[in-house]
Amino acid sequence: MEKEQTTPLRKIIHIDMDAFYASIEQRDHPEYRGRPIVVGGGPEGRGGVVATASYEARKFGIRSAMPSKRAQQLCPDAIFIRPRFDAYREASRKIREIFRRYTDLIEPLSLDEAYLDVTTDKQNIGSAIEIAKLIKQAIRDELQLTASAGVSVNKFVAKIASDMQKPDGLTFIGPSAVESFMEKLPVEKFFGVGKVTADKMKRMGLFTGADLKKLSEADLVQHFGKTGRFYYRIVRGIDERPVEPHRETKSLSAEDTFPYDLTTLEEMNGELDKISQVVHERLLKYGLKGRTITLKIKYSDFRQITRNQSFPYPLNDLPTIRATAKQLLAATDPEDKKIRLLGVGLSNFHDPPPPPPGHAAQLELF
Template sequence: MQTTTPPPLRKIIHIDMDAFYASIEQRDFPELRGKAIVVGGSPEGRGGVVATASYEARKFGVRSAMPSKKAQQLCPEAIFVRPRFDVYKEVSRHIREIFHRYTDLIEPLSLDEAYLDVTEDKLQIGSAIEIAKLIKQAIKDELQLTASAGVSVNKFVAKIASDLQKPDGLTFIGPSGVEAFMEKLAVEKFHGVGKVTADKMKRMGLYTGADLKKLSESDLVQHFGKTGRFYYRIVRGLDDRPVEPHRETKSMSAEDTFAYDLTTIDEMNEALDKIAQIVHTRLLKYNLKGRTVTLKIKYSDFRQITRNQSFPQPFNDLQTILSTAKQLLLGTDPEDKKIRLLGVGLSNFGEILPPSNGQQLELF
């Protein structure tokens, strides 16, 4: 009988920068070092949103995506800093260059984190742990920043591992230890399990991976839908998703939350001018053309809608994007409405589609 040799175990590293935006601000402005700083919108007026916070601010409970007003209440001494995305992108580019010294199998998740497959590394080092150490040291030497790394045999476990010893951590979960590690893990630590799902699990008496493991796949699907199949596999340490260096871009969008509600069409159109320009610049940078323009609106009561219009041929010119967004806005009868946020996106970079009838499309 012919036997087949199983494929070698993969060596996956997940790199996650520590308090990325805040750390860059503290690096570039010595007077901010050791201080509780919040990068994001100002708490003045209606208030913005926290993009990230320094570890000094996190001790007070300040977290990403939190309203800036709440962050100020939790940490009155916090210093609020406006984001400098051009600087963050340049630092991210340098970090990516460091990654490429060891592998080209890199899947960026955002400016500050990425998966690397080093099963076969360029320098033939052979050890994923050693490569992670070298990457962390290069980031520290060349950029004066720290990163945390998780090393394991698949993406899911590597991502969880990178969060275990922050900041400046390195955690290795070897193949023989993956299943035991997943059994001990609290359900709220599972990447992708939010607060609502975690609360539901706990009401069912499910507190750890070991508890989840007692349920059959059909039981998990019954309670959690198709995601239940993912839970069934991952609690057993099974994740065969490859690192995807050329993951397809599905959409390109930008949005803005305003300090005060927009109430006139002139104000809304002026905001769309700026937002559409950002989208247009990004499209040119990545040489993308799409067929569907989508408008996102969030009102002062937090009600949210999206509207879209599709075209038969791809485009990326600013005039078409902007005029379509403004027409979609008029179609929502915006006069005297209070608008908190506007967003514009372009999608459908693939097959040619017939013109749409304006049905909703969730882009954002």
């Protein structure tokens, strides 16, 4: 068994803005307040994708990454608004200025959420709960927005805690409560557990952290690969990951597993349009541009391949992402093949040295 954490307990805050984009739209446009707002692509034509929705819209079951056409079906009165990323980035900048009043150890995860390590804070307040309250109040007073906060001794628990009393929540999970908290946590709330893994766990009779805790580390690794080591430690309240102010995002992607196998190029390209739009909106949300576009394909027999194309310059525009994904797909001769999953991603976010004159984009197939 691995040696358990012996370093002093940290004070970690996870701040997560409440329906960030939609709340900014409602703040800036009084006529939207109290109404179901959907920020993202509209439902017209092929339809876009929901980036976020106001709490009034979420009551109808509308959620992020949902097709806008489906959102309109769930709530015909929903108001669809195109994102204003400049406004969201400006609000995010001001929020981080508030964070910096208390600590420089800030790890942004996106425009609307971040980890803060306040083990030692600039104002010598000493209490992470008090700092979280002050941050929430400053965001409300200065930006007319609300945030939810989770406070605990590590990143994992703080992030889960911030989601427990939304909106405008503040949840503290103290050191003595962490392990019992993890035991009660549903498996689908664990890092890296998507729908497929959650279903696998439940078929094994694993429904909560307490169930996972019954398995040895070797058993967890056998069933779930290297992530099993993380499950083994985190269910015991051990998460030693530091808050990283300069954490690099190495890739960003989206994928979809289909309810039936795709067999025509028209179906495949239609799905790539939707997935590419999700990737595009996430790139804008994180303020990223990448030089490598990757296509992921999983066939009905679970065979999986990737194809990618690198460019000599960083990009994040939707037409290029869509067109490149379709070109990479066409190069695999997809007609009449049964495809159960497609994914699109961008990576290589650092600007390279200027390319030599006449340099063309490289197409890598492997």
